[in-house]
Amino acid sequence: MSKEKSSIQNHLNVLIVEDENIIAKDLSRIMKKFGYEVADIVVSGEEVITKAIQLRPDLIIMDVKLSGKMSGIEAADEIKKIIDIPIIYLTAYADAESIQKAKLTEPFAYIVKPFDEKVLHTSIEIAVHKHKIGKKLRERTLELEEEKKKSDVLIHNILPKQVVKELRETGWIKPREYKMVTLLFTDFQDFSTLSAQMTPNELVSELNEIFKHFDGIIDEFALEKLKIIGDSYMAGGGFPDESTDHAIRVVKAAILMQEFITERNRSSVYKWPMRLGVHSGNVVAGVIGKNKMTYDVWGTTVNIANRMESNGRVGKVNISSSTYNLVKDYCDCVFHDSLKINDKTKIDMYFVKSIK
Structure with a gap:
């Protein structure tokens, strides 16, 4: 056995x-001399496609002109569509047209007969190594x-779609002021007393089921979930995409949330009495944080929406009157009280009875 072995x-x-028998046998001898194994010898393009799929060789050495209707280049093109195998052309055709056609199939080498054994050996080693590196690169x-x-x-x-887009395009998020949005807050009455009756697993499971359902409602009305603080759920509409129907969409979502809780409480072991408040006004929105970024809103509107919840009733x-003015043509509402915001300001509050 020769000392010239493959290092790959x-x-x-x-x-x-190869359709020339003498050359095919010579190639077989040389492959064994290099320390390689010959999977098979075939003479046509049609046959090499079948054998490539069947045998899954590590390398194909192929003449450009073969027996049958299909050329080596055509066969290589078909093989490439099915299986990833490095191909080396070994041919007597060195004209520019043949080489250009061969290039389209991206061979790992194009060697012209008569060939030099060392050149062939080096080409094989490079082809296998290049293919191996390329495969790892594709996998990575x-x-x-x-x-x-x-x-x-x-x-x-974590962040709204539009905010993510801006972050990728500019590298940062510019704070924005929104003249009119609608915010929603929920809270469970006597949460501390209720949670004390549950195991940790039960508590988390209950809240997870409820808030996941709320998430679905928020998505249904194309609203924005902002955060969960303990047992309080905060969401809104009209940002980051501005719209004119944010108030009615938030109110519709709020109705479904209360209906879900009411229905769930009928059969659930644990009853969750929930208040829900809605207010419309201006806010500033932006992203804060470094390692854990948060999209949030700030302003008096946030505080008033929270107070709408705390001054509401279970179920x-x-x-607020601000939201009422935006939805009164679409909802049946009833006035129930006024909330003192400061020494000079009171806000009327309404319960939403139904959608018209």
Whole structure:
């Protein structure tokens, strides 16, 4: 056995595609001399496609002109669509047209007969190494793409779609003032007393089931979930995309939330008495934080919406006069009280009875 062995792979399987018997046998001898194994010898393009799929060789050495109707270049093109195998052309055709056609199939080498054994050996070693590196690179690229998809899902769960887009395009989020939005707050009455009756697992399971359902309602009305603070759920509409129907969408979502809780309490072991408040006004919105970014809103509107909740009643949707003026043509509402905001300001409050 010759000392000239492969440094790439001790058991490299090579499929030889050559319709000249003498050259095919010579190639087989040389492959064994290099320390490679010959998977098979075939003479036509049609046959090499079948054998490539069946044998899965590590490398194909193929003539450009073969027996049958299909050329080596055409066969290589078909193989490339099905299986990833490095191909080396070994041919007597060195004209520009043949080489250009061969290039379209992206071969790992194009060697002209009569060939030099050392050149062939080097070409094989380079082809196998290049293919191996390319495969690892493609695998790593796919891994990175999967990681990016997971990151995209995660960041879209944290930040609104439009905010993510701005962050990627500019590298930061510019705070924005919105002249009119609608905010919603929920809170469970006597939460401390109720939670004390549950195990930690029961408490988290109950809240998770409720808030997941709320998430679905928020998505249904294209609203923005802002945060959960303890047992309080905060969401709103009219930001980051401005709209004219944010108030009615928030109110409709609020009604469904209360209906869900009421229905759930009928059969659940634990009853969750919930207040819900809604207010419309101006806010400033932006992103804060470094390692854990949060999209949030600030302003008097936030405080008033929170007070709409705390001054509401269990099972009711309590809205401010500001929200009432935006939805009164679409909802049946009833006045129930006025809330003193400061020494000079009072805000009327309404319970939403139904959608017209």
